[in-house]
Amino acid sequence: MEKLTHIHSRTIVLPQTDIDTDQIMPGRFLTSTTREGLGEALFADWRYADDGAPLADFALNQPGAAERQVLVAGNNFGCGSSREHAPWGLVDFGFRAVISTQFADIFRNNSLKNGLVPLIVDEDTHNWLLENPGVTVDIDVASATLSLPNGTCREFPLDGFAQHCLLEGLDQLGYLLNKETEISHFEQVRRWKP
Amino acid sequence: MSGKSLFEKVWEDHLVSAETPSNPAVLYIDLHLAHEVTTPQAFTLLREQGLPVRRPDLTLATLDHSTPTVPVGSLQDLDVLSEPAQAAQIRQMAKNCADFGIELHGFGSDQRGIVHVIGPEIGATQPGKTIVCGDSHSSTHGAFGALAFGIGSTEVGHVLATQCLLQRKPMSMAINFNGRLPVGVTAKDIILATIGEIGVNGGTGHVIEYRGNVISNLSMEERMTICNMTIEAGARAGMMAPDNTTVEFLAGRPQAPVGADWDSAVTRWLSLPSDDDAGFDREIDIDVTNLQPMVTFGTNPGMVVPVTDPVPDGNGEPSFRKALDYMGLESGQPMQQTSVDIVFVGSCTNSRLPDLRTTARVLKGRKVADSVRMLVVPGSEIIKQQAEAEGLHEIFLAAGAEWREAGCSMCLGMNGDNLQPGQLCVSTSNRNFEGRQGIGGRTVLASPETAAASAVNGHITDPRTML
Ligand code: SF4
Numbered sequence: 083m084e085k086l087t088h089i090h091s092r093t094i095v096l097p098q099t100d101i102d103t104d105q106i107m108p109g110r111f112l113t114s115t116t117r118e119g120l121g122e123a124l125f126a127d128w129r130y131a132d133d134g135a136p137l138a139d140f141a142l143n144q145p146g147a148a149e150r151q152v153l154v155a156g157n158n159f160g161c162g163s164s165r166e167h168a169p170w171g172l173v174d175f176g177f178r179a180v181i182s183t184q185f186a187d188i189f190r191n192n193s194l195k196n197g198l199v200p201l202i203v204d205e206d207t208h209n210w211l212l213e214n215p216g217v218t219v220d221i222d223v224a225s226a227t228l229s230l231p232n233g234t235c236r237e238f239p240l241d242g243f244a245q246h247c248l249l250e251g252l253d254q255l256g257y258l259l260n261k262e263t264e265i266s267h268f269e270q271v272r273r274w275k276p
Numbered sequence: 277m278s279g280k281s282l283f284e285k286v287w288e289d290h291l292v293s294a295e296t297p298s299n300p301a302v303l304y305i306d307l308h309l310a311h312e313v314t315t316p317q318a319f320t321l322l323r324e325q326g327l328p329v330r331r332p333d334l335t336l337a338t339l340d341h342s343t344p345t346v347p348v349g350s351l352q353d354l355d356v357l358s359e360p361a362q363a364a365q366i367r368q369m370a371k372n373c374a375d376f377g378i379e380l381h382g383f384g385s386d387q388r389g390i391v392h393v394i395g396p397e398i399g400a401t402q403p404g405k406t407i408v409c410g411d412s413h414s415s416t417h418g419a420f421g422a423l424a425f426g427i428g429s430t431e432v433g434h435v436l437a438t439q440c441l442l443q444r445k446p447m448s449m450a451i452n453f454n455g456r457l458p459v460g461v462t463a464k465d466i467i468l469a470t471i472g473e474i475g476v477n478g479g480t481g482h483v484i485e486y487r488g489n490v491i492s493n494l495s496m497e498e499r500m501t502i503c504n505m506t507i508e509a510g511a512r513a514g515m516m517a518p519d520n521t522t523v524e525f526l527a528g529r530p531q532a533p534v535g536a537d538w539d540s541a542v543t544r545w546l547s548l549p550s551d552d553d554a555g556f557d558r559e560i561d562i563d564v565t566n567l568q569p570m571v572t573f574g575t576n577p578g579m580v581v582p583v584t585d586p587v588p589d590g591n592g593e594p595s596f597r598k599a600l601d602y603m604g605l606e607s608g609q610p611m612q613q614t615s616v617d618i619v620f621v622g623s624c625t626n627s628r629l630p631d632l633r634t635t636a637r638v639l640k641g642r643k644v645a646d647s648v649r650m651l652v653v654p655g656s657e658i659i660k661q662q663a664e665a666e667g668l669h670e671i672f673l674a675a676g677a678e679w680r681e682a683g684c685s686m687c688l689g690m691n692g693d694n695l696q697p698g699q700l701c702v703s704t705s706n707r708n709f710e711g712r713q714g715i716g717g718r719t720v721l722a723s724p725e726t727a728a729a730s731a732v733n734g735h736i737t738d739p740r741t742m743l
Contacts, residue, residue: 098595098598099595100476100477100576100578100595102576102707102709104707104709104710104711104712105709105710105711108711108715109688109689109690109711109712110689110690110715112313112314112341112342112690113313113342113359113361113362113364113365113690114361115316115317115320115364115365115368116316116317116320117317127710127711127715132697156595157477158476158477158480158510161476161477161510161576162412162507162508162707162709163411163412163707164314164410164411164412164426164427164428165313165314165428166314166317166410166428166429166430169428184477184480186477186480186510187446187480187481187510187512188412188425188426188427188428191427191428191431192428192430192431195428195430195431196430241300241444242297242298243298243299243300243442246298254430254434254442255321255325255430255433255434255437255438257442258302258434258437258438258440258442259327259437259438261292261293261302261438261440262438264292264293264302265292265302265304265438265439265440268292268304269304272289272304273289274540274541274544276306276307276334276402276405
């Protein structure tokens with residue numbers, strides 16, 4: 083994973099609430115056996131017409147969308163299926179952060195393992211971002227702060243361990259592999275065995 | 277000091293190391309369920325890093341999501357039965373399992389089926405275990421008093437390589453169900469009504485324990501239906517106290533302990549229920565006495581009403597309007613006037629033998645309406661055999677329904693069993709998201725009773741009129 087310290091980008095806004103992972107990455111794209119290339123399929127059912135042509139009024143199809151790294155979405159983003167194809171698609175498209183008032187647990191976990199920051203803001207900040215699509219925001223991972231062009235600066239919750247992994251580009255598997263002695267010990271001394 | 281909840285007991289029993297402010301807990305996993313869709317990238321990670329699977333013996337693998345629901349004799353048959361991408365994914369799973377020494381319950385195995393159906397069926401799902409799968413409906417296994425939750429593919433790789441996960445301890449919530457469940461109202465209606473009540477994000481960050489006399493009176497299959505849809509309320513996991521019903525269900529299953537091991541396991545299992553003075557971060561009471569059969573009308577499982585109600589109006593809220601437009605429904609229109617194109621009985625929510633028996637009870641001596649295509653898809657090969665031994669398939673076929681091979685099928689439409697754009701399906705599955713069952717397809721979630729009654733009438737129907 084690449085180090086992620088700082089994001090400075092204009093936003094794309096999808097105001098719908100409860101956007102589920104079936105919308106982010108429809109099931110028919112889950113036949114992929116790799117992580118790459120899923121950006122094409124991101125929000126496919128909202129993004130393309132029946133004949134596959136991009137729908138001009140969908141936010142991700144607007145000029146310059148491919149350069150934007152920050153998605154602002156309605157409350158409770160990423161609910162439903164555990165498919166990691168959802169964050170893979172978002173990252174492959176170019177996103178590095180999603181801003182909402184709440185994230186589904188599995189989506190949040192998956193995002194943090196792929197260099198995508200699930201950034202929770204209060205309702206006022208959220209409303210301002212929804213009403214001002216395309217503004218340039220600044221996200222500093224080390225201080226866990228979001229700065230808006232209206233002068234607002236907000237801290238956001240970020241688990242210390244996940245933050246460390248983002249900043250250093252660490253993959254959490256390495257941490258677990260280093261626990262091998264403790265894991266073996268646990269297996270030997272536990273009261274019952276599966 | 278207050279006592280411990282079921283969740284806390286299982287959590288603490290699996291801590292390789294406890295969490296600290298700077299590091300998450302290392303949680304040991306007793307059972308890892310694997311299927312073809314969410315594991316390929318994890319096996320790739322293992323190959324790249326030259327790592328073995330640490331405990332193949334604690335890994336249970338099957339084929340369910342992209343598998344055809346017509347008979348498959350061998351992997352070669354997929355050339356004609358499946359699209360190339362699906363066939364490749366299934367073959368990749370077979371190769372990954374072979375390369376890493378994992379037993380695959382694949383084609384030809386009696387024990388193949390939907391991953392959340394076969395775990396309990398073969399007795400691998402047991403009280404007090406930690407169970408994960410790259411699949412959010414892992415919550416199903418919580419019905420046994422296991423701590424079971426869905427994970428992403430990166431975490432699948434973590435479990436394959438280390439049998440552990442890095443986790444922060446979730447919060448806890450108790451939902452107490454009291455009162456008397458009316459006739460014709462099912463476990464599916466209980467969970468749909470509950471999601472309607474607390475919302476699709478009502479459980480976020482929490483492990484729910486379902487409690488109360490209503491739960492203790494349910495069969496294991498009914499309990500699984502409820503725990504299955506826990507994720508639809510956004511919760512991390514759902515759990516229920518193990519009791520004699522749990523023990524009786526597991527007795528004699530292929531992977532259940534035997535002899536002295538069985539006795540000590542049962543003693544341990546029955547010590548797991550929450551202590552009387554256990555505390556929860558949140559507590560909710562739901563009285564089921566006036567509950568009705570429930571159906572969804574929108575594009576998430578929280579958009580749900582009694583089948584006898586009209587479509588609500590949602591106060592003109594934009595995402596509500598968008599959902600009704602997608603569904604082709606109008607506020608105020610009685611749900612029961614909605615005509616139906618497809619009926620799907622299946623999925624890890626409602627594809628077990630009792631679900632098929634109820635479906636058959638409604639269909640017996642009746643016909644599926646001419647305008648309706650009905651699919652009945654058993655959750656596993658074993659269920660298929662049992663249903664056939666009871667002659668249920670003859671009732672389905674005589675009524676004009678299709679009787680298919682086990683798998684996820686139209687629950688997520690990955691295997692070719694799809695809705696066409698605009699078709700409306702009454703489905704016993706768990707998700708009515710836009711396009712879930714096929715691009716442009718419309719899903720109404722309901723119990724098997726409601727699904728079967730709707731198939732007969734060709735429009736959404738209160739099953740109590742046919743019991
Ligand atoms: S039946 Fe549906 S919900 Fe259950 S595991 Fe299969 S696809 Fe997922």
